[in-house]
Amino acid sequence: MGVPLNPFVIMIAAALTxxxxxxxxxxxxxxxxxxxxxxxxxGLGMAVTFVLTLTSVLNYIVxxxxxxxLNLDYLRYIVFIVVIAAxxxxxxxxxxxxxxxxxxxxxxxxxxxxxxxxxLGGVLFMIIREYSLIQSLxxxxxxxxxxxxxxxxxxxxxMRMREKDLPPQLVGPGITMIIIGIMALAFxxxxxxLPVQ
Amino acid sequence: MAESKKTVFLANIWKNNxxxxxxxxxxxxxxxxxxxxxxxxxxxxxxFVTAFSSLTIxxxxxxxxxxxxxxxxxxxxxxxxxxxDIVLKAYxxxxxxxxxxxxxxxxxxxxxxxxxxxxxxxHGSVLSFLDGVSAGIGYSLVLLAVxxxxxxxxxxxxxxxxxxxxxxTPWVIMIMAPSAFFILxxxxxxxxxxxxxxx
Numbered sequence: 001m002g003v004p005l006n007p008f009v010i011m012i013a014a015a016l017t018x019x020x021x022x023x024x025x026x027x028x029x030x031x032x033x034x035x036x037x038x039x040x041x042x043g044l045g046m047a048v049t050f051v052l053t054l055t056s057v058l059n060y061i062v063x064x065x066x067x068x069x070l071n072l073d074y075l076r077y078i079v080f081i082v083v084i085a086a087x088x089x090x091x092x093x094x095x096x097x098x099x100x101x102x103x104x105x106x107x108x109x110x111x112x113x114x115x116x117x118x119x120l121g122g123v124l125f126m127i128i129r130e131y132s133l134i135q136s137l138x139x140x141x142x143x144x145x146x147x148x149x150x151x152x153x154x155x156x157x158x159m160r161m162r163e164k165d166l167p168p169q170l171v172g173p174g175i176t177m178i179i180i181g182i183m184a185l186a187f188x189x190x191x192x193x194l195p196v197q
Numbered sequence: 198m199a200e201s202k203k204t205v206f207l208a209n210i211w212k213n214n215x216x217x218x219x220x221x222x223x224x225x226x227x228x229x230x231x232x233x234x235x236x237x238x239x240x241x242x243x244x245f246v247t248a249f250s251s252l253t254i255x256x257x258x259x260x261x262x263x264x265x266x267x268x269x270x271x272x273x274x275x276x277x278x279x280x281x282d283i284v285l286k287a288y289x290x291x292x293x294x295x296x297x298x299x300x301x302x303x304x305x306x307x308x309x310x311x312x313x314x315x316x317x318x319x320h321g322s323v324l325s326f327l328d329g330v331s332a333g334i335g336y337s338l339v340l341l342a343v344x345x346x347x348x349x350x351x352x353x354x355x356x357x358x359x360x361x362x363x364x365x366t367p368w369v370i371m372i373m374a375p376s377a378f379f380i381l382x383x384x385x386x387x388x389x390x391x392x393x394x395x396x
Contacts, residue, residue, distance in 0.1 A: 002218075006352055008247070012395055022375075023372060023374045024374075025227040025228045025374070025377070026302070029307040035283075044209060049248060074282075074283060075279070076301075077275050077277065077279055077301050078272060078275040078279065079277055081272075081275055081304055081305075082272075085267075085268060085271065111267075112270070114267070115271075115305050115307065115310055116305065117305040117306070119303060120304065120305050121298060121299065121302055121305075124297075124298035124301050124302065125298055127297055128297060130367040140345050161329075167386075169385075169386050169390050170382075170385075170386050170389075173385055174382050174385040174386045175382070176382075176387065177378050177379070177381050177382030177385060178378065178379060178382040180251075180378045181375045181376070181377075181378030181382060182375070182378040184374050184375035184378055185375045188373065188374075188375065196344070
């Protein structure tokens with residue numbers, strides 16, 4: 001695109017109109033497996049938002065200031081995933097050292113995040129859409145916040161579904177997919193609110 | 198021996214299907230299921246990456262230190278994804294463009310990591326390779342089923358060829374994201390019926 005969009009518009013668009021999970025199918029694995037309980041879902045959502053915001057910026061710097069000048073564009077997948085993994089590892093150590101309370105809440109989710117498609121997906125979208133540094137920061141935060149919102153909403157619904165009398169084949173993943181489908185329909189209501197997709 | 202080549206191969210396609218039974222790896226690929234051609238290419242790519250990374254990881258399994266194995270596995274997978282990306286860009290540029298970031302996202306597809314952890318880590322190279330191929334096929338079959346329904350109802354075509362009669366009104370919802378969730382939910386529902394009955 002390369003259009004000088006308002007970073008704030010990008011953030012809202014990433015969170016609502018083109019939500020990471022509901023319209024781009026990113027981060028589905030943990031979206032389904034960790035959404036059984038609202039508290040854990042909240043913790044993971046928070047961790048994803050935090051990591052996604054910072055790795056977007058980090059990978060922006062690595063891509064435009066190291067990879068492109070050296071003509072190593074084709075190595076970008078390896079470099080991105082290494083940056084993400086290293087950052088998550090680093091974050092885990094820092095949190096463990098300075099805030100044990102936060103570590104208990106957030107720490108267990110950090111290893112999961114390295115292989116969360118939403119993070120790598122966010123970074124790749126940022127490169128493909130040619131966002132600037134500020135736009136990337138807002139895009140990363142918006143995508144993370146959208147993911148957080150979606151997983152908390154889904155886990156709340158799943159907790160209520162637990163007592164319902166479902167056909168046995170649908171219990172678990174089947175009904176979850178259908179709930180996510182309805183959520184995606186609801187989120188489509190946001191489209192048209194903003195000029196970008 | 199319980200794990201002959203044939204049983205390993207067949208288990209992943211039906212009884213232990215990665216998508217239907219294990220709910221793994223739907224991340225990267227649902228997005229391309231509104232078009233059969235793209236889905237097919239994605240499936241073939243995924244089979245390639247899963248098979249060869251399983252093979253490599255299994256061949257190196259005695260040399261990889263336990264505590265950094267995740268990192269090593271991710272690097273091996275990323276290497277094959279880069280190969281796939283370059284090949285696609287060279288020979289199928291238009292499809293490579295349509296798939297966009299989703300080729301790169303194969304790296305974080307849980308199926309590949311899952312097979313590496315659950316199988317390649319503890320089995321021989323040939324078996325791991327077959328396991329990778331069949332996990333990829335089992336996965337692609339489900340995606341192709343979703344894509345078939347979406348393309349047929351959303352555009353009235355199959356592989357780009359018109360099959361629906363002239364008066365057919367395309368279902369716009371089928372092109373959009375929610376339909377993929379509904380169809381996958383329905384497929385899981387149908388596929389689980391025999392499993393539940395057995396219990």
